[in-house]
Amino acid sequence: PPPQAAPAILVRAPPRVRRLARQLGVDLARVRGTGPRGAITEDDVRRAAAMLATAPKPEA
Amino acid sequence: MERFDLVVVGGGPGGYPAAVRAAQEGLNVALVEMDSLGGECTNYGCIPTKALLHPAGLVASLARLKFVKGSVDVDFKGLMEWVDSVVKGVSNGVSTLLKGYGVEVVKGRAKIRPGVVEVDGSGSIGYSKLVLALGTSPASIPGLEPDGEVVHNNRTILGLRRKPGRMLIVGGGYIGVEYATAMARLGVEVTIVELLDRLLPNMQRDFSRVVERRLRAEGVKIHTKSKVEAVERRERYAVVEVSGVGKMEYDAILVAVGRRPNTGDVGLEKLGVKLDKAGYIQVDGATLETGVPGVYASGDVTGPPLLAHRAFLQAVVAAERAAGDSSAAFDAKAVPAVVYTDPELATVGLTLEEARAAGVDAAETRLPLASLPRVGAIEGCRECFAKVVYDRSSRAILGFHVAAPHASEIIAEAALAIEMGATLEDLALTIHPHPSVSEALKEVAELALERPIHYILRRGGARR
Amino acid sequence: MERFDLVVVGGGPGGYPAAVRAAQEGLNVALVEMDSLGGECTNYGCIPTKALLHPAGLVASLARLKFVKGSVDVDFKGLMEWVDSVVKGVSNGVSTLLKGYGVEVVKGRAKIRPGVVEVDGSGSIGYSKLVLALGTSPASIPGLEPDGEVVHNNRTILGLRRKPGRMLIVGGGYIGVEYATAMARLGVEVTIVELLDRLLPNMQRDFSRVVERRLRAEGVKIHTKSKVEAVERRERYAVVEVSGVGKMEYDAILVAVGRRPNTGDVGLEKLGVKLDKAGYIQVDGATLETGVPGVYASGDVTGPPLLAHRAFLQAVVAAERAAGDSSAAFDAKAVPAVVYTDPELATVGLTLEEARAAGVDAAETRLPLASLPRVGAIEGCRECFAKVVYDRSSRAILGFHVAAPHASEIIAEAALAIEMGATLEDLALTIHPHPSVSEALKEVAELALERPIHYILRRGGARR
Numbered sequence: 011p012p013p014q015a016a017p018a019i020l021v022r023a024p025p026r027v028r029r030l031a032r033q034l035g036v037d038l039a040r041v042r043g044t045g046p047r048g049a050i051t052e053d054d055v056r057r058a059a060a061m062l063a064t065a066p067k068p069e070a
Numbered sequence: 071m072e073r074f075d076l077v078v079v080g081g082g083p084g085g086y087p088a089a090v091r092a093a094q095e096g097l098n099v100a101l102v103e104m105d106s107l108g109g110e111c112t113n114y115g116c117i118p119t120k121a122l123l124h125p126a127g128l129v130a131s132l133a134r135l136k137f138v139k140g141s142v143d144v145d146f147k148g149l150m151e152w153v154d155s156v157v158k159g160v161s162n163g164v165s166t167l168l169k170g171y172g173v174e175v176v177k178g179r180a181k182i183r184p185g186v187v188e189v190d191g192s193g194s195i196g197y198s199k200l201v202l203a204l205g206t207s208p209a210s211i212p213g214l215e216p217d218g219e220v221v222h223n224n225r226t227i228l229g230l231r232r233k234p235g236r237m238l239i240v241g242g243g244y245i246g247v248e249y250a251t252a253m254a255r256l257g258v259e260v261t262i263v264e265l266l267d268r269l270l271p272n273m274q275r276d277f278s279r280v281v282e283r284r285l286r287a288e289g290v291k292i293h294t295k296s297k298v299e300a301v302e303r304r305e306r307y308a309v310v311e312v313s314g315v316g317k318m319e320y321d322a323i324l325v326a327v328g329r330r331p332n333t334g335d336v337g338l339e340k341l342g343v344k345l346d347k348a349g350y351i352q353v354d355g356a357t358l359e360t361g362v363p364g365v366y367a368s369g370d371v372t373g374p375p376l377l378a379h380r381a382f383l384q385a386v387v388a389a390e391r392a393a394g395d396s397s398a399a400f401d402a403k404a405v406p407a408v409v410y411t412d413p414e415l416a417t418v419g420l421t422l423e424e425a426r427a428a429g430v431d432a433a434e435t436r437l438p439l440a441s442l443p444r445v446g447a448i449e450g451c452r453e454c455f456a457k458v459v460y461d462r463s464s465r466a467i468l469g470f471h472v473a474a475p476h477a478s479e480i481i482a483e484a485a486l487a488i489e490m491g492a493t494l495e496d497l498a499l500t501i502h503p504h505p506s507v508s509e510a511l512k513e514v515a516e517l518a519l520e521r522p523i524h525y526i527l528r529r530g531g532a533r534r
Numbered sequence: 535m536e537r538f539d540l541v542v543v544g545g546g547p548g549g550y551p552a553a554v555r556a557a558q559e560g561l562n563v564a565l566v567e568m569d570s571l572g573g574e575c576t577n578y579g580c581i582p583t584k585a586l587l588h589p590a591g592l593v594a595s596l597a598r599l600k601f602v603k604g605s606v607d608v609d610f611k612g613l614m615e616w617v618d619s620v621v622k623g624v625s626n627g628v629s630t631l632l633k634g635y636g637v638e639v640v641k642g643r644a645k646i647r648p649g650v651v652e653v654d655g656s657g658s659i660g661y662s663k664l665v666l667a668l669g670t671s672p673a674s675i676p677g678l679e680p681d682g683e684v685v686h687n688n689r690t691i692l693g694l695r696r697k698p699g700r701m702l703i704v705g706g707g708y709i710g711v712e713y714a715t716a717m718a719r720l721g722v723e724v725t726i727v728e729l730l731d732r733l734l735p736n737m738q739r740d741f742s743r744v745v746e747r748r749l750r751a752e753g754v755k756i757h758t759k760s761k762v763e764a765v766e767r768r769e770r771y772a773v774v775e776v777s778g779v780g781k782m783e784y785d786a787i788l789v790a791v792g793r794r795p796n797t798g799d800v801g802l803e804k805l806g807v808k809l810d811k812a813g814y815i816q817v818d819g820a821t822l823e824t825g826v827p828g829v830y831a832s833g834d835v836t837g838p839p840l841l842a843h844r845a846f847l848q849a850v851v852a853a854e855r856a857a858g859d860s861s862a863a864f865d866a867k868a869v870p871a872v873v874y875t876d877p878e879l880a881t882v883g884l885t886l887e888e889a890r891a892a893g894v895d896a897a898e899t900r901l902p903l904a905s906l907p908r909v910g911a912i913e914g915c916r917e918c919f920a921k922v923v924y925d926r927s928s929r930a931i932l933g934f935h936v937a938a939p940h941a942s943e944i945i946a947e948a949a950l951a952i953e954m955g956a957t958l959e960d961l962a963l964t965i966h967p968h969p970s971v972s973e974a975l976k977e978v979a980e981l982a983l984e985r986p987i988h989y990i991l992r993r994g995g996a997r998r
């Protein structure tokens with residue numbers, strides 16, 4: 011199951027990771043961070059993007 | 071009619087960086103400015119005030135040292151001319167910069183129609199994309215309109231060449247307290263009148279307290295919950311009645327009571343750009359889009375917080391968007407704000423109240439800084455302090471607030487900490503140079519972790 | 535004989551934080567110190583030099599402003615007494631701190647046997663664990679032994695009460711140039727003699743260049759590739775022959791030619807603690823273990839870099855290890871170093887050469903800082919600069935090097951950036967307050983990314 015959305019200010023992702031997430035269309039609030047104390051890394055974002063690409067699209 | 075890929079209206083911090091960034095991306099850019107390049111910040115704001123505060127601060131720091139004899143005398147006219155030259159230098163720098171990037175600078179007041187900017191006295195230019203960086207102007211009070219002789223706003227005051235004997239500052243916000251700090255140290259008898267119950271009413275209470283105490287110690291008279299009741303203009307002075315104070319003569323009056331967006335009579339309504347009640351342009355905070363395709367706004371004209379460094383980044387984002395980069399966004403978690411009083415006050419991120427209101431299980435740790443050698447023993451600040459606000463579970467830094475010498479310099483590290491998602495441990499384990507004010511970040515983080523090496527830990531806080 | 539869980543020998547930055555941290559962990563701690571608490575840093579190093587530099591810097595900054603008239607006169611005796619009081623205040627703070635944590639302070643010189651520390655004049659105390667924080671003493675040159683009247687080291691010079699007319703500084707390292715900066719500004723005619731071909735020979739060449747130019751401009755005579763050939767002591771002065779300069783009279787001579795570890799005659803050999811060739815204690819860099827079970831060393835006695843803030847962290851790690859925390863380690867990637875000249879010089883992390891030697895595909899970007907308003911227009915520094923060293927592929931920050939006012943304050947952000955693994959983008963997208971020196975970090979990162987908003991980008995670098 012996807013992790014619960016965290017309040018935006020608690021999303022711990024550096025500026026470059028946030029930019030990458032925008033480029034790949036990833037919502038950071040739904041990414042589970044694997045860095046120290048749950049920080050979100052570039053790899054986490056890339057993994058989430060790859061999952062988005064393969065996941066079945068929900069019905070519109 | 072010449073046509074540009076991008077026209078930027080306004081040459082301040084919200085404007086010129088947009089022109090530069092767009093030119094770097096290969097766009098054909100024009101910038102329209104009706105006054106001096108650099109905007110309010112360079113010409114009437116950030117730069118002249120900090121220039122004024124520089125010698126004033128040196129004089130005050132020296133005066134605090136008992137073994138320094140003799141007396142220095144600041145030639146007021148010379149000082150104001152130097153401030154002028156500093157401003158000109160920075161403004162010329164913006165001009166050189168724009169020329170270097172091939173940006174066409176068009177002088178005059180702009181009015182905007184769809185696809186066309188009409189510039190007073192310079193004809194019309196066409197645009198594909200538009201960045202509105204119109205900024206703000208000083209608000210005024212009926213009866214206290216600036217005359218450039220006795221009654222001033224932040225623009226006309228820079229024309230002062232004779233040192234006022236007695237000066238009234240109307241408005242106790244950051245502009246008012248910065249001017250009070252500078253002028254008092256230059257030997258002017260300063261009075262501040264503030265409507266609300268404290269100076270810096272928009273900031274945290276402990277900041278107000280530090281500033282009020284220091285200004286009073288330097289001879290500034292502070293009247294809160296007061297206002298100007300009546301003004302009689304005379305030849306070279308004015309008689310002003312302040313509630314609870316009575317009538318007094320002042321050689322100069324600075325009105326610093328707020329800002330008004332420059333959005334009137336520019337054609338924005340017809341363009342379809344939406345304004346909020348106060349007249350600021352409504353934008354998407356992340357993309358800086360106004361809702362009208364191809365039209366962006368950046369800087370103070372998008373509403374508070376009115377800060378040059380926020381305008382810089384907004385300008386860059388607007389330019390990148392205009393150049394077609396759909397990943398560009400203003401998503402800063404940390405916008406620092408500084409008041410250049412003595413001690414300097416700086417704040418970034420959330421206060422404890424803001425963090426809790428956002429639903430975070432947050433805590434705050436406060437550290438008095440007098441026992442940091444650089445702050446207490448050397449610079450002599452007894453009332454300086456730092457506070458860190460953090461998330462209890464992850465220990466991520468959410469906010470940092472500091473009153474100290476050079477707070478304007480150390481706040482950037484706190485901004486980086488918040489942007490990077492740094493935790494208390496990260497700050498505590500980063501080596502900070504000794505002796506420095508920046509040690510405050512490490513020490514307050516250690517204290518929050520209950521393992522400070524320079525403070526005696528007691529239940530419920532630190533004491534040394 | 536009283537027995538302690540932990541005995542710390544040495545009350546400097548490598549010692550007292552170990553005692554505090556161990557006490558916080560519940561250990562029963564004693565600290566042995568034969569001189570004043572606070573060590574070299576508080577009593578003869580960091581604190582008195584930065585105190586001296588504070589008024590000297592204010593005087594020089596004021597003198598640079600043409601509109602400041604009148605003259606200030608620093609009462610030398612009063613200044614030196616103030617420096618003394620600053621030192622005493624900081625040293626007393628350490629005493630209060632140790633008392634607050636219940637650390638037993640034992641006065642006297644320690645000799646060490648297995649399990650026992652014998653303290654001259656205070657009897658013996660037993661220990662389970664030991665932290666050796668013995669520090670260093672000033673090295674001397676034959677013929678130039680300090681006499682406390684004319685020939686001084688960094689300790690005896692603090693006893694000066696009459697301002698020397700002419701002063702010779704032997705050694706152009708950071709202690710020499712800091713004293714030269716302070717003394718020249720107080721009106722002393724200063725000559726520096728340095729054996730190697732430049733001042734600050736251990737630092738980057740562009741730092742040396744900035745400092746040499748500024749010191750020369752302030753009237754300091756600099757003789758590199760020179761040495762003292764002969765000394766004749768007279769009543770209140772000495773006649774010194776310097777190679778290439780000839781004979782000259784000096785009222786005061788400061789010898790600042792290096793440090794010697796305080797590891798002689800303490801019983802270390804018998805204890806089994808290993809020393810390197812220079813006499814420093816060999817430790818595991820991460821755990822601070824000496825190889826003798828339960829015996830740790832921290833601070834300058836473990837060898838270069840000799841820095842108080844490095845000692846602080848080593849002390850904490852040694853204490854945590856002694857208290858049984860096997861996860862504690864000194865693993866800082868970034869140890870900042872500052873020279874408090876004008877402009878201040880600060881460096882952290884790797885230089886380009888070091889990064890390449892470590893096998894990294896690194897690049898460096900250099901930014902002149904004169905066009906930052908705070909640095910150039912307001913503080914008047916024309917030769918200030920910042921350099922960032924980064925990994926080309928990840929763009930991670932590896933090093934930052936800066937010559938600027940308040941470099942000592944802004945270097946901490948660079949240390950945090952390196953510790954956090956921040957990249958050029960992270961620095962460029964973090965909002966830095968305007969106007970400040972800290973903008974240098976953002977601007978140099980933007981330049982490295984080839985999208986500076988305040989510099990004209992040309993092939994192969996920046997120009998404005």
Ligand SMILES: Cc1cc2nc3c(=O)[nH]c(=O)nc-3n(C[C@H](O)[C@H](O)[C@H](O)COP(=O)(O)OP(=O)(O)OC[C@H]3O[C@@H](n4cnc5c(N)ncnc54)[C@H](O)[C@@H]3O)c2cc1C
Binds near residue numbers: 080111206371
């Ligand atoms: C006294 C004072 C001190 C300050 N100190 C600081 C500080 O230390 N740090 C900080 O961050 N901020 C400071 N500020 C705030 C800072 O000045 C602003 O945040 C900043 O100037 C905003 O930039 P901007 O480009 O959005 O607007 P502005 O700087 O106001 O620029 C707008 C420009 O647009 C031009 N313009 C407007 N309408 C038209 C038109 N129709 N046609 C042509 N040109 C037009 C104006 O002439 C102006 O040059 C200070 C402000 C004041 C008043």
Ligand SMILES: Cc1cc2nc3c(=O)[nH]c(=O)nc-3n(C[C@H](O)[C@H](O)[C@H](O)COP(=O)(O)OP(=O)(O)OC[C@H]3O[C@@H](n4cnc5c(N)ncnc54)[C@H](O)[C@@H]3O)c2cc1C
Binds near residue numbers: 543575670840841
């Ligand atoms: C002029 C000068 C300026 C400096 N400026 C700076 C600066 O600005 N920033 C910075 O980071 N560093 C600076 N340093 C370096 C800094 O002083 C050292 O890095 C720091 O003092 C090291 O701490 P320590 O505890 O390891 O050693 P020390 O401070 O040398 O302390 C060792 C202590 O152990 C005691 N001791 C030694 N042997 C015995 C014994 N057998 N029995 C009992 N007691 C003993 C000594 O009396 C001394 O108090 C400066 C140094 C000098 C000389």
